[in-house]
Amino acid sequence: MKSPGGMLLTGIELDRSSPIPLYRQLYLQVRKQILSGRLPGGTRLPSTRTLCKELGLSRITLLNAFDELTAEGFLAPRTGAGTYVGREWEGRNAAADTPRKPPRLSSLGQSVLSLRSEHFGGMSYASWAPECPTSFLPSHPAYDAFPLPVWRRLMNRHLRQPTKAMLGYGELKGLLRLREALVEYVFDARGIECSVDQVVIVSGAQQAFNILAMLLLDGQDGVWMEDPGHIAARIAFQAQGARLVPLRIDDQGLDVQQGLRDCPDARLAFTTPSRQHPLGTTMSYARRQELIEWAGRGHGWIVEDDCDSEFRYVGRSQPALFAMDQWQKVIYVGTFSKVLYPSLRLGYVILPEALVEPFCAIRAVMDRSPSTLHQATTADFMAEGHFLGHIRRMRALYQARQESLVEQLRRHLDGFLEVNPVVAGLHLIGWLDETVDDAALALGLARQQIYTYALGDYCLKRYLPPGLLIGFAGTPAEQAGEKVEALARALEGLGHHL
Ligand SMILES: Cc1ncc(COP(=O)(O)O)c(C=O)c1O
CATH class of the missing domain: 3.40.640.10 (Type I PLP-dependent aspartate aminotransferase-like (Major domain))
Known part of the structure; x- marks a missing residue:
């Protein structure tokens, strides 16, 4: 069986193409092993000569890392007897091995x-990118038209x-x-x-x-x-x-x-x-x-x-x-x-x-x-x-974007999705047949990088038909056709007949 000091060598991986200097990589990895208890307090490290040879490092690189670890109390050199992990790091083994318990939170935190998880069902909307070419995320203004x-x-x-x-x-x-x-x-x-x-x-x-x-x-x-x-x-x-x-x-x-x-x-x-x-x-x-x-x-x-x-x-x-x-x-x-x-x-x-x-x-x-x-x-x-001036311009732009998106949605998805122009705001509602589960549909589309929101997520009691919120502000009029075609393909891929 390997001694903990010997295990140090197997646990270290240096990346020679990284912009992080080698001595810093070595320092970070040894420190991590000590903090996690993998290298327990009191462990004797292999000699500097062995380490240099095994890791392919120059002596100066190794000493730079060890000097820093010594200055911070992680290592304790003993004159004539080699270098040891500081005694104060003893007993960390157990802590590192015990499975992490969930943190104890206040009732508000809980x-x-x-x-949030009840609402978002463990799904992270944070990764839903409004700049994705197939995104119809509502609630986002037109970033391409901001007067930067x-x-x-x-x-x-x-x-x-x-x-x-x-x-x-x-x-x-x-x-x-x-x-x-x-x-x-x-x-x-x-x-x-x-x-x-x-x-x-x-x-x-x-x-x-x-x-x-x-x-x-x-x-x-x-x-x-x-x-x-x-x-x-x-x-x-x-x-x-x-x-x-x-x-x-x-x-x-x-x-x-x-x-x-x-x-x-x-x-x-x-x-x-x-x-x-x-x-x-x-x-x-x-x-x-x-x-x-x-x-x-x-x-x-x-x-x-x-x-x-x-x-x-x-x-x-x-x-x-x-x-x-x-x-x-x-x-x-x-x-x-x-x-x-x-x-x-x-x-x-x-x-x-x-x-x-x-x-x-x-x-x-x-x-x-x-x-x-x-x-x-x-x-x-x-x-x-x-x-x-910006409001006036955006109002005209959004109106034009809405018109072309409605036209394309009606052309490609009529019968599956019913859309009517809205008098205000940044999104349409695409009404679905009663039999469709809008949350599952939005999720299925999101897996294909087509982002909408399910109307069901906004509802406390279910009295409305299912629907999708489809943002139009971020869809330039000339892209509406191809975006809706991508949506139609994704729907067919999910087994819906259009
Ligand atoms: C109905 C509604 N109110 C307010 C906001 C704005 O929130 P905030 O000002 O925190 O961005 C949003 C954002 O999407 C919204 O949908």
Whole structure:
């Protein structure tokens, strides 16, 4: 049997083509063996001459590695008696051999983990690449059409003169200039009148949902949730222990009467009135009044998620719910993820005055203000007129992309998938026959690099036919044909007859 010192030699593999110097590779591998217990404390190592010969290393390379390991206490040379693994590494064997137990998590940690795996079924959507040529991922804007040269010029202006304001901690509520630009924008675009003090910049709408859940919900509080609805917001509320009350969507939007029957004293209602996510319905005026009345007369709050109201292709947008609220019960959440790009991680919350202080208190505990450099660039982009121009261009582009995708889907998949143009947003719904399992279909397509989302994933109760969410913003009109043909081939490969 080999001695542990002899095992060192078999365990070491040096890669001579690697940019990592050989002495560093040797150092890292010996250290790993000691830490894992494979080379126990007190083990005598083979002589330097043997090691040099066996590993094909020069003496200087070996000594460089051993000097570093000695300086860090991993090795202990004994004069005239060779080099040993330090005594303090004794007893690591057992630890290395015992199977790893899952980490002990808090109840919040456990519940978020199980909610995510329950939802995503062990599948990682993170690897679903929007840039893949066959991807129809919804919720992504057109990255190929982002005005990068303008963005770069604006950002460089700040980078050329790095100031304390740009590099230091930012204002807790977010950069004042950005908040001022937003006050003006939401007044013009969404009919919202608010003061700059009511606006807080967050790192995306998702952070706002989490902070609001922490701020407003206790365990078992009822939350009216659109069904189908925005999954990530749902998980943020569930993570705080909220009890979800699924409310159906009809042609006027969220069914408020169902909410009044099922859980009149809910603490919060989550809604996407300008474009119901994912179905695309616009909430009617009457439904908005009903919802606001419910909140105003009781203890409920309304979270209005207005993530992509900019992209409306037919008619004018209705004013935001926030603009109709005379009770100060609506919290408006906006994001730059769709209108600019998601990795920017900038969103904003417009709060009723009474919630500003408490919201900022939680925000300060969780995080600081997002990158000032990005906030300043966004503020310039808005103040210098690029923002509205970009929205106008993207609206026209998305409309054209939607038209050609609908045409191709109807040409190639009629009878299998029913699609109708949407009046707003970045995706279509491809309705399927009742017998099709949409989750299994989306998964089967994803295995062939064709990415869509299953409507079923968004549903709390099943009352709708199955469907696929098919994003059109990332599909240039001239590529729609070949992408749909690839989708048709993949469907046939999965055994569907078209
Ligand atoms: C309905 C809805 N709201 C909000 C967001 C934006 O989230 P964030 O600002 O965290 O990127 C998304 C993202 O896909 C969404 O689908």
